Amino acid sequence: MKFLHTADWHIGKRLHEYPLVKEQQDALAQIAQIAQKEQVDAIVVAGDLYDRSLPSEEAVTLVNQALRDLNLTADLPLLVISGNHDSAVRLATGQEWFKQTKLYLHTKLSEAFTPIEFEDTQFFLLPYFELQEARNYFADESISDLTSAMKLVVAKLKTKFDPAKKQVLVAHFFAAGSLRSDSETKIEVGGLDSVPTKLFSDFDHVALGHLHDKRALDLPTIKYSGSLLKYSVAEANSQKGVWIVETEPFSCKWVSLAPLNDICCLEASYAELTTKLYQTVAQDDYVAIELTDEHEIIDVMNKLRKYYPRIVELKRKKRLVHTKQAEKIESKSPLELFTDFFVQATGRKPTQLQHKWAKESLLELEKEGE
Amino acid sequence: MKFLHTADWHIGKRLHEYPLVKEQQDALAQIAQIAQKEQVDAIVVAGDLYDRSLPSEEAVTLVNQALRDLNLTADLPLLVISGNHDSAVRLATGQEWFKQTKLYLHTKLSEAFTPIEFEDTQFFLLPYFELQEARNYFADESISDLTSAMKLVVAKLKTKFDPAKKQVLVAHFFAAGSLRSDSETKIEVGGLDSVPTKLFSDFDHVALGHLHDKRALDLPTIKYSGSLLKYSVAEANSQKGVWIVETEPFSCKWVSLAPLNDICCLEASYAELTTKLYQTVAQDDYVAIELTDEHEIIDVMNKLRKYYPRIVELKRKKRLVHTKQAEKIESKSPLELFTDFFVQATGRKPTQLQHKWAKESLLELEKEGE
Structure with a gap:
């Protein structure tokens, strides 16, 4: 059989406060068209349909x-x-x-163990799960990390394998050895960690969600589809699209999605940006600018907005602040930065208790960012 | 045909911070049992499934x-x-x-005009709608109140009447002449108002949601089922239940729900409350107490909680504060109370601008309370 693999729609996500509703609608419509053109038998969506x-x-x-x-x-199976x-x-x-x-x-771990049966293929839909869900499901409080949990999951999934069919796993996690982009949330917080891909070698194919760049993993039968859209400036050069997978005989083909409005990175001087360069950029594109000028330009953001209505980032190639100090700042952890600021603001170091509070608060904030 | 009419489940609602999950589960289970016992052909839920x-x-x-x-x-039609x-x-x-x-x-006004057809009865499911939705639907910006909107709605609904069948309207609004209880939200905010019941005289029956006491309206063929549970102390004596309606020949019967944990109002002295009276109250019941004592009792709430674990209200029959002053306070609007407090706290009257801000904030708070 033939299926389309997409993931990480993150519907509702914004790019630096710009809503992406139209772009998301357009990309989803393209997926429907690709599914039709490729005459797939099913569509796989490997998690993170919503951003929140x-x-x-x-x-x-x-x-x-x-x-x-x-x-x-x-009329397609999903x-x-x-x-x-x-x-x-x-x-x-x-x-x-x-x-x-x-x-x-499937939204519960327990549901993963009921395969969805097609004529020649079994799909195992394994939703993202927290360690505690695995501990509860296997009645084993000693499960201490995601890899141990996943071993138990895979072992149980294998008991459902029909030898007459191919097996496809649909899952949502961070596969070890993958590269990250900028717009995923780290799921390692709270003890979760990456999972070695060799655990999944008995599946004919693994269709993954979580990482936003399909290049995150370079394996023939374990694939991230990546996200629906470019969700960060760091992804400006990452191609978005879907996998078309055939299970028998096996083949895996990439089909790109054309961005309705793209992210465009410009490195240029103010003079270049405001004379010719802007004519090469679509008005609705999202623009990240790295200014090469070294002198100060008053109200530069507002001035540039007249040429580029959707600026999502404006940086200086050469920092106006003292370079050494800036480097120092970049190398500091949030807790160190807090301590510096506290000293600056109060004239004394935080007490041990205050230090503890700051640490806990920062940890809390980090978690909320998930 | 025969149907069961319930409404205003308000799932998620709490009674003075006590979650009511168990009570709600129990009441819903009772409804399923009643439906089975009465062998109804369908169940009507007239809005406010959720509290938020x-x-x-x-x-x-x-x-x-x-x-x-x-x-x-x-296996019942809903x-x-x-x-x-x-x-x-x-x-x-x-x-x-x-x-x-x-x-x-049905969640959109436009959906109301497609009746749900049973052998001998048509159901028109008219969800709660805002005036603007009616203005958009009828392409008429001049619609200025709910009654005008409802007239247009009813006129259009009538064009769908099948003369061979009975017509039942399911709707969610404040019918004129109804009595209120304490736990509904006023929907008149923003120009909405009550709707005269005579508008609906061409329906064989009207199954309503919104008001929480079935006694709010006393008409033979227009009924509020009331809420799933007693959601305020004021409803302590209001019976909760469902209507069993037969359309041909017409009959309408009330079936009560037995509260898992009831609201119990006690008016007694501290001595009475802590000697015998508590033995008459179930430990899980929610208790509203009106103390008849006139002297101060230190830490009275905590002391009473030992006898009544779920106190939801504690009042004094005779107020300890100066009676005249208390009466004065009761007759004042929130804005007047704010002004008094401002004077007390700052020693001067609020400026006109401050007065305006306070007024706007109070209005905002009122809206949020909806």
């Missing part, structure tokens, strides 16, 4: 529309899991009804 | 479970509308799939 566990009504409308378009209008950005509980709404039209949505 | 537009994961779990139990397990407390967008998730098992969920 409490998505806005606008985001809910968009995801509901996408599921309707792909499953009800295009194989969906929840990612670390989704609320498993909220996403599960309607789950039992979805099955009737072959929209399979 | 952004329900907690726990609330989502509970509502999803209830819909599953009633529609999939008990006729559901969104109320003013629901997010129409969020509640609509899964809507298109729900239909397949006769779970009809």
